[in-house]
Amino acid sequence: MKCEECLPLLDLYADGELSPREAYDVAAHLGACASCEARHRGLRREQALYLSYECEPPESPAFWDDVLTNIRAEKARPREAAAAAWPRRLASLLSALSAPRFSPKLTAALLLVAVVLTAAVMRYFGPTPEPPLTQRAEVRKEEAEVLPTPPAADEQGPAEGFRAAVNNSESVGGRAVVKKAGGPGEVKRTRKAQSSGVAEEASPDRLVRDAEQKYLAAIRILSRDVGRQRTRMDADTLARFERTLGVIDKSIAETRAAARRHPRDPVAVQYMLAAYDKKVEVLRDMARE
Amino acid sequence: MKKTRITLLILLTLAARAPLAAQSAPAFERDEQGHVRVKLGHGAKVAVDNTTTGRIVVEGWDRDYVEAVATSGRGTEYVRARSAVGPEGQVVALTADYGSSPLPSLPTLSGPFAEQPGQKPTPAPTPAPTPSPRPAPAEATPLWRFFRGSEEVHLNVKLPRHAELELIEVVRSEVEVSGMLTPVTVSGRRSAVKLRDVGAVEVRTERGPVEVDGASGLVDVITTDGHVHIRNVKGDVRAVSLSGRVEVRCVRGRVNVSNTQGAIVLAGVDGDVDATTVNSDVTFDGPLRGEGRYHLKSMSGAVEMGVRRNPPGFTALLSSYRGAVESDFKLGPRQPPKGPAGTRLLGRHGDGRAQITLDSFDGHVKLSRLTQDSAEGCR
Numbered sequence: 001m002k003c004e005e006c007l008p009l010l011d012l013y014a015d016g017e018l019s020p021r022e023a024y025d026v027a028a029h030l031g032a033c034a035s036c037e038a039r040h041r042g043l044r045r046e047q048a049l050y051l052s053y054e055c056e057p058p059e060s061p062a063f064w065d066d067v068l069t070n071i072r073a074e075k076a077r078p079r080e081a082a083a084a085a086w087p088r089r090l091a092s093l094l095s096a097l098s099a100p101r102f103s104p105k106l107t108a109a110l111l112l113v114a115v116v117l118t119a120a121v122m123r124y125f126g127p128t129p130e131p132p133l134t135q136r137a138e139v140r141k142e143e144a145e146v147l148p149t150p151p152a153a154d155e156q157g158p159a160e161g162f163r164a165a166v167n168n169s170e171s172v173g174g175r176a177v178v179k180k181a182g183g184p185g186e187v188k189r190t191r192k193a194q195s196s197g198v199a200e201e202a203s204p205d206r207l208v209r210d211a212e213q214k215y216l217a218a219i220r221i222l223s224r225d226v227g228r229q230r231t232r233m234d235a236d237t238l239a240r241f242e243r244t245l246g247v248i249d250k251s252i253a254e255t256r257a258a259a260r261r262h263p264r265d266p267v268a269v270q271y272m273l274a275a276y277d278k279k280v281e282v283l284r285d286m287a288r289e
Numbered sequence: 290m291k292k293t294r295i296t297l298l299i300l301l302t303l304a305a306r307a308p309l310a311a312q313s314a315p316a317f318e319r320d321e322q323g324h325v326r327v328k329l330g331h332g333a334k335v336a337v338d339n340t341t342t343g344r345i346v347v348e349g350w351d352r353d354y355v356e357a358v359a360t361s362g363r364g365t366e367y368v369r370a371r372s373a374v375g376p377e378g379q380v381v382a383l384t385a386d387y388g389s390s391p392l393p394s395l396p397t398l399s400g401p402f403a404e405q406p407g408q409k410p411t412p413a414p415t416p417a418p419t420p421s422p423r424p425a426p427a428e429a430t431p432l433w434r435f436f437r438g439s440e441e442v443h444l445n446v447k448l449p450r451h452a453e454l455e456l457i458e459v460v461r462s463e464v465e466v467s468g469m470l471t472p473v474t475v476s477g478r479r480s481a482v483k484l485r486d487v488g489a490v491e492v493r494t495e496r497g498p499v500e501v502d503g504a505s506g507l508v509d510v511i512t513t514d515g516h517v518h519i520r521n522v523k524g525d526v527r528a529v530s531l532s533g534r535v536e537v538r539c540v541r542g543r544v545n546v547s548n549t550q551g552a553i554v555l556a557g558v559d560g561d562v563d564a565t566t567v568n569s570d571v572t573f574d575g576p577l578r579g580e581g582r583y584h585l586k587s588m589s590g591a592v593e594m595g596v597r598r599n600p601p602g603f604t605a606l607l608s609s610y611r612g613a614v615e616s617d618f619k620l621g622p623r624q625p626p627k628g629p630a631g632t633r634l635l636g637r638h639g640d641g642r643a644q645i646t647l648d649s650f651d652g653h654v655k656l657s658r659l660t661q662d663s664a665e666g667c668r
Contacts, residue, residue, distance in 0.1 A: 204514050204531045204532050204549075207531060207532050207550050208531065210549075210568070211549045211550075211567040211568065211588070214567060214568070214588055214589060215588065218588070218610075218651075222610075264495065264513050264531075265513075266511050266512065266529045266530060266531045267511060267529060269531060269549070270529055270547050273547075273549070273565075273567060274565075277565070277586070277588075280588075280650060284608075284610060284631070287631075288633075
């Protein structure tokens with residue numbers, strides 16, 4: 001046995017808690033190693049010292065008599081005395097609040113932090129208007145993405161969306177963050193609520209927003225993929241595609257305005273979705289070029 | 290002399306208006322059972338309405354007069370019967386109401402409607418009445434109406450098959466129309482609509498299922514939130530639903546359907562097909578037409594087309610940007626995409642005349658062979 005093996009076992013050896021085999025090995029090592037033996041002797045001395053202390057004070061015969069006397073006196077004290085204790089307790093509480101560790105400033109700061117934390121937690125776990133990109137989780141693989149809010153996506157014109165993707169920017173639209181992890185078109189949403197698909201009882205308004213978000217997500221993915229292809233396209237083709245996208249974006253803006261005016265009109269909504277669909281189609285053609 | 294001329298002029302004017310007056314006042318007959326009957330003139334239209342949330346059932350029959358009856362849980366109720374001659378001819382309006390209701394004209398109907406209860410009815414082959422006590426009138430107080438408002442009165446109207454129906458406009462009433470040769474137009478808010486064996490169909494609802502079984506003309510259904518089930522149509526079909534399953538079977542014309550949420554199921558369509566959905570699956574089963582165009586598309590759902598064992602020649606383009614593509618037919622080599630273009634399968638079978646396009650952005654796409662034709666049950 002070496003010293004490194006012996007030293008951890010010394011406490012147990014001194015307490016007699018080692019197995020016979022281990023105790024034999026330790027004893028053999030102590031006989032051959034002066035430093036470990038010195039350490040062992042020190043332990044034994046400490047043990048002897050602790051054992052020499054009186055652990056429990058001797059109870060005097062009058063101890064329990066005093067306890068009983070005090071209990072009886074407490075019970076006999078009138079209620080007024082208890083009531084009179086309230087101001088003292090209140091004062092004690094106020095003094096505790098006014099103490100440096102519970103100063104008004106500190107209390108206000110703590111309250112503010114609590115409010116902010118609550119708001120953050122509710123925002124994170126609360127319902128979100130963003131839809132899942134797809135109901136079929138099995139066909140999605142990696143890549144985390146947060147979709148933009150509809151107004152941000154609206155404000156993002158054709159050129160902006162396209163250029164943002166072309167530049168491989170991590171900030172597309174309002175608050176989109178695309179973490180690139182692999183091949184094209186593989187997306188997994190990070191938020192837990194977005195993996196369950198669109199609820200069947202969702203309102204038509206909600207469904208329309210979800211559908212729009214789905215198209216916007218697809219457009220962003222395609223724009224990014226097209227951006228990777230862009231250097232391989234000739235200038236004429238690229239210009240032609242961009243002109244087409246501009247026309248489609250205008251159509252999207254117009255149909256979207258109509259759908260916003262008549263949100264429960266299925267025909268207006270279908271026109272808007274058809275415009276989005278056309279953009280997806282063109283971007284897919286571009287990706288294939 | 291002058292007075293004589295004026296009198297003569299007045300008499301002539303009245304004589305000229307007499308046929309019109311006769312036309313504007315059709316003969317209503319009301320029997321002990323609460324049935325209202327009226328014989329329709331040539332080109333007359335029928336308007337049906339319900340002041341309660343009860344059903345409206347319209348049935349076409351081979352007789353030449355209209356018969357209406359209103360019933361509720363407490364027995365026979367009142368049918369308001371009025372007629373008017375407007376720019377488009379005579380209109381007979383029948384409205385279900387509580388038996389105890391007062392008789393002012395209804396705000397939902399405009400025009401010079403006037404009930405003619407005292408007029409002698411035109412003889413009609415009415416069935417022999419069976420004794421049935423008229424319901425005891427309930428208190429016609431506003432308070433009673435308030436609490437009684439939940440009672441549904443159902444209107445049942447039978448009319449000649451060739452009679453033209455005015456727009457049936459309801460809020461919550463269910464509407465059932467059957468056995469008509471003429472077009473049926475329904476506008477509802479929260480209404481189930483069921484049409485069987487009618488002419489052309491136009492339905493607009495906000496909520497509630499729409500079912501059409503048998504139509505000889507164009508079927509056009511638009512609903513915000515409700516399932517649409519259409520079958521046995523001789524004309525074209527257009528169905529749009531924001532939220533709801535759309536099922537179309539046995540259609541001789543072309544079909545154009547779209548929705549946002551809810552499966553689209555198509556079977557036995559002879560004409561061209563265009564189906565688009567965002568969140569759900571699209572399926573098509575049935576025989577292909579030699580020169581047909583079939584375009585099925587979903588944003589995130591699966592797209593599947595099943596064709597019979599020996600279909601006519603077709604050219605198929607199957608594509609999915611992020612899903613798998615599968616075909617039971619040998620369509621030639623899989624097109625290797627140059628860039629990140631997803632999976633595409635383009636190929637020809639036979640003479641390649643029919644055009645099939647199946648596409649999904651995020652879902653599975655499949656063209657399969659059917660062992661059994663699901664459209665065999667078509668009428």
